[in-house]
Amino acid sequence: MTALDVLRSHHADPHKAALAWKAKGGKVVGYLCDNVPDELIAAAGFFPLRISGDPDADGQAVRQYVDTLYPPDVTTRPGFATAMLNRLLDGTYGYLDFLIVPHNRNAIQAIYRSLRDARKAHPELPACEMHYLDKAWSSSFISETYNRDQVVKLKAKLEVWAGAAITDDALHAAIAVGNENKALLAKIAALRAATPPRLSGVDALQIIGASMLMAKADHNALLRDFLASADSLPERAGPRVFLGGSPIDHTRICQAIEATGATVVAEDHCWGNRSFDLPVEGPASPILELASRFHRKPACSITFPLSETVAGCARRAAAAAADAAIFYVMDEDWSQNWETPNEVRAIEANGTPSLHLKQQAYDGGDPSALTAVVAEFLAAVQKRAPRRAPAEGATA
Amino acid sequence: MSFSSAQTRLPSVDAVRTHQRVWLDDTRNRVLAGEHFAICNADDFEEVFTTFGIPSLVINYWNSVVTFSERKGDHYDAVLAEHGYVPNRFAHGFGTALDPSRAPWGGLPKPTLIVGTTRDEAQLRVTELWAEAFGCECYPLDFSWVSQFSHELPERWWEFHRDRSESMLDLARVDLRLEQMKGLIAHLEAITGKAFSLADFRAVMERLNEQMNYWEMARDLVAAARPLPVTLRDQMALYQVTWQRGTPENLALVKAYYDEVKALVAEGAGCYAQEEFRVYMATSGNDPMYHGYLRERHGGAIVSNRYACIAPMYARTIENDDPLRALAARQLFLFDKEPHWEVHEAKRWGADAIFGIEPEGAPPSRYSEVCEAAGFPYLGLPRDADDADIRARIDRFVDTRLNARAPAAQ
Ligand code: SF4
Ligand code: SF4
Numbered sequence: 001m002t003a004l005d006v007l008r009s010h011h012a013d014p015h016k017a018a019l020a021w022k023a024k025g026g027k028v029v030g031y032l033c034d035n036v037p038d039e040l041i042a043a044a045g046f047f048p049l050r051i052s053g054d055p056d057a058d059g060q061a062v063r064q065y066v067d068t069l070y071p072p073d074v075t076t077r078p079g080f081a082t083a084m085l086n087r088l089l090d091g092t093y094g095y096l097d098f099l100i101v102p103h104n105r106n107a108i109q110a111i112y113r114s115l116r117d118a119r120k121a122h123p124e125l126p127a128c129e130m131h132y133l134d135k136a137w138s139s140s141f142i143s144e145t146y147n148r149d150q151v152v153k154l155k156a157k158l159e160v161w162a163g164a165a166i167t168d169d170a171l172h173a174a175i176a177v178g179n180e181n182k183a184l185l186a187k188i189a190a191l192r193a194a195t196p197p198r199l200s201g202v203d204a205l206q207i208i209g210a211s212m213l214m215a216k217a218d219h220n221a222l223l224r225d226f227l228a229s230a231d232s233l234p235e236r237a238g239p240r241v242f243l244g245g246s247p248i249d250h251t252r253i254c255q256a257i258e259a260t261g262a263t264v265v266a267e268d269h270c271w272g273n274r275s276f277d278l279p280v281e282g283p284a285s286p287i288l289e290l291a292s293r294f295h296r297k298p299a300c301s302i303t304f305p306l307s308e309t310v311a312g313c314a315r316r317a318a319a320a321a322a323d324a325a326i327f328y329v330m331d332e333d334w335s336q337n338w339e340t341p342n343e344v345r346a347i348e349a350n351g352t353p354s355l356h357l358k359q360q361a362y363d364g365g366d367p368s369a370l371t372a373v374v375a376e377f378l379a380a381v382q383k384r385a386p387r388r389a390p391a392e393g394a395t396a
Numbered sequence: 397m398s399f400s401s402a403q404t405r406l407p408s409v410d411a412v413r414t415h416q417r418v419w420l421d422d423t424r425n426r427v428l429a430g431e432h433f434a435i436c437n438a439d440d441f442e443e444v445f446t447t448f449g450i451p452s453l454v455i456n457y458w459n460s461v462v463t464f465s466e467r468k469g470d471h472y473d474a475v476l477a478e479h480g481y482v483p484n485r486f487a488h489g490f491g492t493a494l495d496p497s498r499a500p501w502g503g504l505p506k507p508t509l510i511v512g513t514t515r516d517e518a519q520l521r522v523t524e525l526w527a528e529a530f531g532c533e534c535y536p537l538d539f540s541w542v543s544q545f546s547h548e549l550p551e552r553w554w555e556f557h558r559d560r561s562e563s564m565l566d567l568a569r570v571d572l573r574l575e576q577m578k579g580l581i582a583h584l585e586a587i588t589g590k591a592f593s594l595a596d597f598r599a600v601m602e603r604l605n606e607q608m609n610y611w612e613m614a615r616d617l618v619a620a621a622r623p624l625p626v627t628l629r630d631q632m633a634l635y636q637v638t639w640q641r642g643t644p645e646n647l648a649l650v651k652a653y654y655d656e657v658k659a660l661v662a663e664g665a666g667c668y669a670q671e672e673f674r675v676y677m678a679t680s681g682n683d684p685m686y687h688g689y690l691r692e693r694h695g696g697a698i699v700s701n702r703y704a705c706i707a708p709m710y711a712r713t714i715e716n717d718d719p720l721r722a723l724a725a726r727q728l729f730l731f732d733k734e735p736h737w738e739v740h741e742a743k744r745w746g747a748d749a750i751f752g753i754e755p756e757g758a759p760p761s762r763y764s765e766v767c768e769a770a771g772f773p774y775l776g777l778p779r780d781a782d783d784a785d786i787r788a789r790i791d792r793f794v795d796t797r798l799n800a801r802a803p804a805a806q
Contacts, residue, residue: 068761071733072753073680106516106542113545121762132546134569137514138536142575149568302517304536306524334484334518338525341480358482 003225004203010213011206011251014052017214019095021047027097029161032084032111033104034212034270035298036133037151037290039174041100042216043166044158050212051093052249052271053083055363061089065118065125077107078333079362080247085111089118094126098161100154102133104300105335131157135294139304148291155287171286177216182276184223185211189273191230193265193320197240198233201254201264208272209249236263239378242322242352243267244313244343245360246330247301252364253328259367260375266320268313268343274299277316302335309339314346324381325354326374330362353381406660408653409630412637415649416457419640420501423451427505432588435489435504435526436511437519439710439730441537443604443642443723444581447597448590453504455489455513455523457639462488464682466500487522493529508587511580512536535583537576537727543569544729554737557709561725573724594719601712601719604642607650608711611637614654615708619745623666624674624699625657629683630667631704638707670695673798676747676772677701678738678763684751685782686790693787694794698751705741706731735766742772749773749798753780773797 001009010016018028029046031038041048059082066085067075077085087093088111101112112132119127134150136143159165188207192199207226211219238261243254247269254264266273278297301309317325325347329336337358344354355377364370427433434445434452445452463469463485472491476483479494492499512523512534520536527534547566550556556564581592611634618626634653640646672695677684680702690696709730712722731737742750750767754776767774775793777786 064759067755068759071678071680071763072755074733103540103543103546106540109540109546110542113542116548132543134543134546134566136538136572137517137520138512138538138576140576140579142572142579143538146568146572146575304512304514304520304524305534306521306528334516335521337482338487338518338521342525344480356480 003222004207007210007219007222007226008203008206010210014049014209014213015092015095017218018047018049021215022095027161028095029098029100029158030088030093030096030128031100031102032108033102033300034275035104035135035294035300036100036102037154037294038212038216039171039178039286039290040151040155040158040166042177043170043174044162045164045170046098046158046162047215048212049096051084051088051099052209052213053080053362054087054092055083055250055252057083057086057090059083059086062086065089065122066114069114069117069121076332077110078246078330080249080330081105081107081111083249083362085114088115089125091126096128099128099130100133101130103135105302107332129161137302137304139296144291144295147295148288151287151291151294168286174216175286175289177220180220181211181216181223184220184227185276187227187230188223189266189277191227191233192263195321196235196237197263197265198230198235200236200258201241201243201267202251202258204264205251205254205267205272208275212271212275238262239323239382240265240321241374241378242317242320242325242347243269243272243328244317244325244347244354245269245328245340245357246333246336247271248328248362250363252367253370256364256367256370257326257374259371260378262324262374262378265322266316268301268316270299270301273316274301274312301339306339306342310342310346313339313343314350317347317352318350322352324378325352326377327354327356328360329356329358331359353384405633406626406630406653406656408649408656409633411652412634412649415645416636416639417501419451419645420453423453424502424505426451432508433505434509434511435507435523437513437515437523438639439727440513440539441511441577441580442640443600444577444584444592444597446640446642447600448584448588448592450508450584450588453507454639455486457636458489458492458504459485461500462492468498468500471495471498486519490522490526490529493526506530507532509533509535514538515541535580537580538572539727545732549732549734552736552740553732553734554709554740557726558711559713561712561722561729564729565725566728569728570721570725573728574721577720577724598714598717598719600642601714601722602642603644603647605711605713607637607641607647608708610647610650610654612708612711614650614657615704616744617654617657617661619700621661622746623664623668623671624697625660625665625667627667627683628677628687628698628700628704631700632682635703635707638710641710668697671697673697673748673794674699674746675749675751676738676742676745678735678742678750678752678767679780680733681753681780684780686780686786689782689787690790693791694798696749696794696798699747700741700745702733702738702741705744735763738763739767739770739772742767742770747772749775749793751775751777753777 027046029041030049030051032051038048062085103109119125136146192204241262241264243264249271327340432450438456442452472488473483475491475495496503510523510527513519524534637646637649675698687698712726714722750772752763756778764774
């Protein structure tokens with residue numbers, strides 16, 4: 001098995017590394033979303049595992065155990081949130097020792113209350129101790145100090161769970177491994193954004209996703225291995241596409257786009273480039289470094305002001321020299337609904353044509369239908385403006 | 397006992413509507429003359445603006461004017477769609493800034509700032525976009541509709557509002573909110589050149605409490621009277637006074653309503669021709685479309701709903717001479733859509749049944765279980781519509797659950 005095969009296998013089976021860790025007597029802390037400081041979890045001696053959803057699940061557990069608890073206007077959520085909540089209810093994550101739910105978008109933070117209430121109403125449901133990681137969204141210093149306190153509280157809770165203090169040494173080490181991971185992932189991003197690209201978006205998403213499903217040190221080793229022979233990767237032809245819109249924890253959308261012969265050279269969501277392109281910075285105390293990323297530079301798009309989210313999106317598209325942008329916005333993803341038109345305008349102002357797909361299904365729906373829509377759009381783009389001249393050394 | 401036509405509006409409720417219109421005209425003129433104006437969410441920062449003498453418009457109120465009073469929802473859905481958005485009702489106000497030509501009452505003047513709401517992330521974005529459209533500042537305050545429930549509510553939480561509100565809250569969040577409010581007050585002082593007076597603010601908060609006392613007294617009279625003296629529609633229309641809290645004008649409006657209710661009860665006036673049975677609506681909607689059918693076909697009267705019952709929850713006792721903290725705490729928790737509370741209200745209103753909204757084909761909900769366990773037959777309808785399917789469901793429910801009951805002991 002090549003390093004890439006191993007990385008793909010972890011993405012395909014998100015429980016694999018965590019279960020192996022458990023088998024050796026370790027404990028697993030699940031967390032939702034990107035902005036939970038996983039370095040703290042690792043420094044406490046736990047296995048940090050980002051929760052993901054299953055695009056094949058039908059959401060039955062959510063309908064049965066959660067949606068019955070509240071009036072229907074309280075329970076609307078985008079499909080990716082339903083998919084994660086479903087797995088937390090249906091026993092898939094029954095092996096978790098602890099769970100951290102951050103205050104991100106409403107549909108995510110609601111999972112804390114939903115799980116608590118569902119377990120109370122249905123004691124037979126799998127249960128583990130939970131921690132609610134609060135966060136102030138506004139960007140002022142007042143919020144920054146509040147958010148620092150929340151990171152300190154999380155540290156204290158992890159220490160209780162571990163029965164031991166988290167030492168500064170352990171924290172420095174975890175941050176160093178995490179920063180190395182981000183630096184290596186930046187090289188992965190550069191490979192796919194190269195002219196011509198040497199990595200498909202589908203592979204990139206699997207590689208990036210695996211970083212949140214494995215021990216970071218193991219992931220780093222695989223990345224180094226993979227990058228060592230990256231020069232021999234075949235060059236990819238076809239249009240360069242930037243993918244914006246809702247967070248997506250599976251590869252089907254990317255797959256449907258790349259089935260047209262295009263390459264997704266970058267994306268703007270928290271399961272992709274956004275999860276590593278703003279590394280933790282020093283010099284400061286490790287806690288303040290983590291708190292500062294939590295407050296100022298989360299991969300989460302729920303930040304203020306909107307202009308910063310939009311600028312980040314446009315910057316990523318420009319850095320990847322995309323020929324075209326596709327925004328895939330899920331049904332009920334209301335925050336993305338209000339963000340995307342400004343992002344489309346910003347990207348088009350830079351000369352990049354875009355396709356805004358609204359109210360889409362989490363699982364991607366019929367892949368051939370999506371491929372057809374994308375192919376039609378890309379054909380129109382190519383007709384409008386011939387692609388930039390192939391860079392030197394491109395395939396003849 | 398006398399019955400008025402169900403279509404007549406109470407003069408005191410009409411006065412509320414008139415007041416709102418006059419207020420908006422007056423506000424527009426003041427802004428044209430160079431005064432400040434602000435937009436904020438329903439339970440956000442209004443009392444502070446009132447203290448500053450800055451007129452402020454509540455987003456939900458303006459949306460309901462656009463959508464319900466003026467029926468321009470379809471137009472503004474189209475405007476939002478044209479701009480690339482999937483439209484929703486919360487954004488209708490923002491829509492009026494994108495197309496002021498069709499805005500109700502001549503549209504809104506440009507505000508000095510919009511208080512950005514983090515009630516949920518989508519609302520935050522809408523307030524930001526709205527500010528962008530106006531070319532004004534968006535100043536967000538942190539509060540999330542969902543995070544309040546990270547702190548478990550005590551049982552019978554609806555009894556805690558006035559005097560024990562902090563025991564329902566995460567105190568770190570109250571401190572955060574208080575800090576942020578002070579930050580915005582200082583910002584407003586700098587922008588307007590006015591000083592914020594804590595004493596004036598306390599007077600606003602006390603007046604608000606008095607306003608809610610009258611509301612509560614009126615509500616208790618309406619709920620206890622047989623027959624029902626005030627339509628659900630009028631109860632809901634009165635809710636507009638909660639969009640301006642703690643002003644002498646709104647206190648006077650509620651007091652006038654209370655006086656009118658007292659007189660109606662004294663003369664035994666009823667607003668519906670029949671009241672064979674009483675229904676409480678566990679919903680956030682308006683008077684439902686099928687209410688006419690329910691009355692005419694079955695003689696059933698919908699006597700109240702959730703929103704007609706939450707207004708008094710705005711009142712807060714001021715402790716330790718700290719009205720700002722009282723407000724901060726209130727902003728973090730007003731109410732929960734929770735069946736035990738709705739049962740409590742249904743009892744207050746002497747309801748014989750509770751209606752709610754249930755998605756088609758869903759398993760039995762906690763709402764239905766709690767209501768039924770408390771002895772209230774519960775009907776979950778999939779939507780607020782007056783069509784053959786809804787009528788059939790109502791017929792079936794009334795026949796099997798209400799008419800089949802043993803006659804109540806006299
Ligand atoms: S100061 Fe920060 S970046 Fe430097 S080693 Fe310590 S934790 Fe890592
Ligand atoms: S954008 Fe990503 S990190 Fe933020 S709430 Fe959504 S899923 Fe979570």
